[in-house]
Every structure is written in C-alpha cells, then in structure tokens.
Amino acid sequence: MVSREYNSKKFITPDGYASDIAVFTITSESNGQYKPPIKFLKIMLIKRSNQDHEGNPNIEAGKWALPGGFVRSNETAFQTAERKLYEETGVGGLRIKHFGVYDSPGRDDRGWILSNAHYVIANEEFLKNRKTTKDASDIQLLTIEDALEINLAFDHRKIIDDAIWFIKKDMALTTLAKHFLPKEFVLSELQGVLLTVLDDPSIKTDAAFFRKAPTLPFLEAVSENGKLKKSNRYSKTPAQLYRFNDFQPITSVYSKKLKG
Amino acid sequence: MVSREYNSKKFITPDGYASDIAVFTITSESNGQYKPPIKFLKIMLIKRSNQDHEGNPNIEAGKWALPGGFVRSNETAFQTAERKLYEETGVGGLRIKHFGVYDSPGRDDRGWILSNAHYVIANEEFLKNRKTTKDASDIQLLTIEDALEINLAFDHRKIIDDAIWFIKKDMALTTLAKHFLPKEFVLSELQGVLLTVLDDPSIKTDAAFFRKAPTLPFLEAVSENGKLKKSNRYSKTPAQLYRFNDFQPITSVYSKKLKG
C-alpha cells in the first residue's frame, strides 16, 4: 500500500490517531412547582480504569477523561466518535461536530498520538434513556466548574476549555440551543438554556426576549387542531409551546448593531 | 516510548500526518484610472512535480495541489503549515487557521494518511514580495472558479470547497477582511473585498454601506497631524482612509434582525 517513494524517506509516522468527544448537556433542578428550574451546563466524563481490557496497567489510570478511542484504519475519526460514544455511553443518533486537533508533541506518554476532538450536545431526556454499558462510577456528568477543577487525563483540560468556547460561539450564532431542548418547549426554557451557556444582556430582560422570540425566523409556535398549544410545566399561566424549524440564520458584523 | 500495553494491541497506525494550507488572496485588476479596481478571489496552488527530491516518481504527479507537507514528530501541524508555507511559497508571518481534518480511508493511495487543513489570507502586496523559491510554473494563483475546474490532487477539491465555506463565514462574522487589505484603506476597497467573498445586499448599496461603515466599532478613521488622512487612489474625490482596530465583534442570532 505505502509506496517505495514514500517509504524511502523513512518518515516517522504517528503512533496513534484518537477521536475524543466532549458530550455536553444541561440538567435541570427543580426550583419549586410552577417555576422554571435552575439549569447547569454539564459535561460527560469517564474515569480511566486501572487496567485495560487485557489486564495491563492503563495509562493515566484513575484520571477523568473525555470518552473516545483510537481511530481504526478503515474509518474516519467522525465514525470513531459515533462508535465510541455508543459503546461507552450508550447514546446514539446525536449530531457530532469536529472542532479541533490536538497534536502537541508529548501530549501522550505512549508516543506520538493525535486527537481529533468533537463535541456533542445531548438533551437531558436523551441522556436519561442511555443504556448503562459501564457501571455508574465510570461515567459522570460533571458541571463545567467541577470538570475543570479535577485531575484530567492528557491535555483534556485544554480540549474541554476549547470545546466550551466552541459551544458558546455556536450557541450564539446557530440554532444549537435546539439540541439542549425537547422538541417542543416554552420560551422560558429556551431563555434558561441560552443564559446557562451565554451571558447576553438582551436575553436576560424578559420583556425584550419574549417580544422578540416569536418573531425569530427559526422558531415557530406549535399548534394542535387549529389552536395554539400551551403548556403549564413551569408556570400557572399556560405558556405557548415553540419548536425550531429548519431555518439556518446567518449574521454579519457588517450589518446590524454589534456587541463585543 | 510507546508502552507495552499500547503495543500489545497491535493497532494499525497512520502512515502519515500531513498539514495542508489553502492560501487565499484577492487580486486587483485596474478598471481605469480613478476607479475602484475589479477584484478576484484567488487561491495559491502548486503543481506536483513528476519526481520527488530523490528522483523517484511522485504520487499525483502533474496535478495541482495545496501547498503542504508531512508533519514531523517533533512539531504540530500548525508549525508544519508555517514551515511549509515559508519553504514552498516564501511567505511568512501570516495568520494561519485550522479548519478541518481529512481522514477518509483511501484518500491517499500511499496509505492511511491524514491531512490537517488550514487556511491563510494574504493580501496582494504581501504575496508580491514573496521569494520565488520554485520556478513560477510550480506556483500559481488561480481564481476559485479555475481552481475548482482543474484536476486537483487527492481530495483537495473537497478541502478547497470547505476552506471557501470557512472564509465566507469568517469574513461575515469576524474582521477577517483586514487580512485581505493594506493597513490603511478606503471604504470602497473594503466594500470590494466584502463583495468579492460575500453576497450581502446590505453591503452592495453604497449609501447604506458608507453611512454605516464609519460607525462600526472595529473600524477607525486614520488621521495625520490632527487632520483626517485621505487618499485619491481610486477616486478623484479624496476618500477617507480607515484602519481596523483590535475590537473583536460578536453577533448573535437571538438579537438583531437576521438574514438567511
């Protein structure tokens, strides 16, 4: 397969090509009946076991790490991400997005190992339904604050830092919020998700947000048999349910007012 | 270096890790004196020689390809990009940005070879000053249209397609335009650059663009000894010179009107 021309240069080649996945979710904690819950941004991490499958001591054992694994020669890192996500956490069918490559020499004591990093957003309900393929202590949802405090394997702290930066950006610029929410949701839920990840004053003020939201081209009010569908899940007053449609908004710094 | 534990799995490892760079520039073609020039978005490609440095037949010989090369085990792909860009095209000091990884099995006949893809924006003047490290026929600036029509090596067509998508996005969302322009420029130059890459009606209408531009937080009028500095390079009427400052604008789809 590898040609003579290429081999003759005696290049040193990588010792491994890994695919890692930062799985984010927002968990809700009830704040009393008929009140919007308190939300926390969390990341799914796994604890590296002391031994590998063959019983040999595992590198970075005992530390927390992003789920992931080595890419096989007949698949892409993207496919590896799908596969490992399902194998290790039992979740499937989520939108996976590449956001960076980590290839600093020395990042992995085993040798020259590259990591192709992805992120995934899962809504709470989705994660609840996951199969428990490993015992619970292995997989944990940690708040971002906690995750960045504990002892993380390899350069996963840097990877998580970057991943957070990317989801913030995508949350502001795309309809990423949809992946944190159920199909149909109430405006306060959307607002809660946005505020958990972003820090945009124009989202904070209720009146402005509630007036603008219904006009956003990527949101639509849900109706059922001709009349608007409402929900009481977080308020006594029935609140209108919304869903995301397929509109892909784009913005530009050269039009409309900016904040920075 | 590679531990027993790891080796014992007999993983197949990649046969090579490459770094490729899509270098974009906008060339100006005079449209008559005192007129804004016509601009074209171009990409720098190199023609793969028939033999490699050692005289062996080269893979994908004769085809056009992105400049780039194999990452060494003691550097990152980013550093490779800097090094190869300088070696092959004589340009240095440009802002290089990662945008994707190409790792489909079979993308390179030599084996399992990954490409870490970057893009770079160079302004015309900068490229003019480049050292000619290779004979001219080897390196060419092609318009995007031409580049996508010719026979490109490996999966470089896909890489270029993606790179274009990324620069469009970054052009709209960041002050990327600054890299296409000289330090000080006239509004019609900025407008020309934006229209060459983007297709935003609000930029097209002169009156709107000229009225809004001076208020953009990331632009500032240039003055010299207390008075505003003007230029006649593209008009009889002296036009105000502007420069980008360090303001990093951010936008959000949840505020301000959208287009999509």
Added chain:
DNA sequence: TTAACAATTAACAAATTGTTAATCAAGGGG
C-alpha cells in the same frame, strides 16, 4: 467652464430596540 463620477451627506419613512408599566390566567390560602 463644464461634464462625469466616486465619495459622501441629507432627509425621511419604516423597522427594531430598550424600558417601564399594564394585563392575563391560573393555583393556593383563607
């Protein structure tokens, strides 16, 4: 002197925003 023309400015209606103050529609206590 004047026609031409890019670069601004002006002017004004239409659309969006920020803000503060009403309304509305239950659930729960009395």
Added chain:
DNA sequence: CCCCTTGATTAACAATTTGTTAATTGTTAA
C-alpha cells in the same frame, strides 16, 4: 369562592437603526 401571587404576555413610547432616494462636494479631463 374571592383575593393574592407569580410567571407569561402585551402595550406604549422614546431612542436607534436601516432602507431608499435625492442632493452635494471635490477633482480630473475635455
């Protein structure tokens, strides 16, 4: 069953921005 409370919306209005079309200005070339 009548209020009180609390989110969820609406209303009301002033302040900003934008889209458009119509002037103005400064300079070169005929």
